[in-house]
Amino acid sequence: MTDVHATPHIAERSGIFRIGGDLPVHRLGFGAMRVVGDGVWGPPRDRDEALAVLRRAVDLGITFIDTADSYGPQISERLIREALYPYADDLVIATKAGLARTGPSEWHKLGRPAYLKQQAELSLRNLGVERIDLFQLHRIDPEVPLADQLGALVELREQGKINHIGLSEVTVDELSAARAITPIASVQNQYAPSFRQSEDVLEQCEKDGIAFLPWAPVARGEMAAPESPLASIAAEHGVTPVQLALSWLLYRSPVMIPIPGTSRVAHLEENTAAASVRLSEAEVERISQFLGS
């Protein structure tokens, strides 16, 4: 396996996708939900390690970081600023709003326009930017008309406070309803080699050139467990199961931007080295068959 210490910017080997047509990122990104406390609440257990993870991500050539106002809340965005500000010109930071937090592991959909605008203002301040590159509606709130939720984001874009608009956990029908209101640059749905319920959404994104950001791409660590379904094929390949999972995702679609999360530098390095794993079409097919599709 490629040595990450001897290979600067290894993430660039994952190729490039242009989010919204004009924001180029290396396709293997980083999810910053795990740099906060348990239950995605409060400060991280090891603050120095959390800052080191963020700095190492950029050293490794990662140019796309996903976060949200609700991670902490606010703590993930503030740590990103502390670790990485002033930001490299090629770094794209995506954040989200639309989930209110009342305690550890407690999440509530909240899409009222005033709330979404307030959270965008807080994200601008916490990240220390004048414009958010990609602002994602974390969930569609069924209690608020979609046109009002997206209307708030369109206003923010018209004011120059956000660049592109993304969605999270949507169906194909919700994606097309949203696109009737405004251009959508990205969709973030749960997706992993072992969890492919959003296959239809991925196909739609591929057809329309929309970035697809699979969340929990290594099945929240399940792919790394000794009983990982990918353990035997990974061993044959001389890579770890997590690397095989991430590599499979990168091969699965050119619009795929995996955002694996971790709180540890060693895991970040292992995950990012997946950018240099090469699979043949036959191997990708074999893994797909093996996992049951």
Ligand SMILES: NC(=O)c1ccc[n+]([C@@H]2O[C@H](COP(=O)([O-])OP(=O)(O)OC[C@H]3O[C@@H](n4cnc5c(N)ncnc54)[C@H](OP(=O)(O)O)[C@@H]3O)[C@@H](O)[C@H]2O)c1
């Ligand atoms: N849009 C949404 O609704 C939504 C929901 C959830 C997440 N997300 C985003 O998606 C990102 C990824 O999702 P996720 O963090 O839930 O799941 P994930 O990336 O599939 O897995 C993260 C978990 O796996 C462990 N892990 C990662 N790499 C590992 C390795 N090489 N070996 C062993 N364990 C490893 C991590 O523990 P360690 O910390 O010990 O490495 C962590 O507990 C998040 O960070 C966030 O940005 C979005």
